[in-house]
Amino acid sequence: MYDFSCEHCAGTVRERRVEREALRHKGDFVILEDVPIGVCDVCGARYFHASILRRVAEIGRGTVPTQRTLEVPLDHYAPA
Numbered sequence: 001m002y003d004f005s006c007e008h009c010a011g012t013v014r015e016r017r018v019e020r021e022a023l024r025h026k027g028d029f030v031i032l033e034d035v036p037i038g039v040c041d042v043c044g045a046r047y048f049h050a051s052i053l054r055r056v057a058e059i060g061r062g063t064v065p066t067q068r069t070l071e072v073p074l075d076h077y078a079p080a
Contacts, residue, residue: 001049002038011042023048025060031070032056 002015016039022029032055038047058064 001036002047004038006040006043006045008045009040009043011040011045013038013040013045013047015039023053023056025056028060029072030056030059 002013004013005011006013015036017034017036020031020033021035021037022031024030032052035052036049037052038049039045040047055064059066
C-alpha cells in the first residue's frame with residue numbers, strides 16, 4: 001500500500017501501524033485505532049490510503065456505526 005517517495009523530501013514512505021490516529025472531518029475529529037498509515041522515514045510526513053479516508057468520512061457523516069465514543073476535554077488557552 002505504501003513504499004513510495006515522499007512528496008516533501010527525498011525520503012521513503014513506509015507503512016506503520018499506529019495505535020490511534022485522529023483525523024479531522026468537517027471541523028470534528030474521528031479517531032481510528034490500530035490503523036496502517038504511511039510515514040516518511042526522513043521527515044515524518046503522514047499519508048493515508050483512500051480507504052482510510054473513506055472510512056473517516058463515513059463515520060463523520062454517521063452512516064456507519066462505531067464501536068464507542070470518547071469524551072475529550074476541551075478548554076481555551078489563557079496564559080497565566
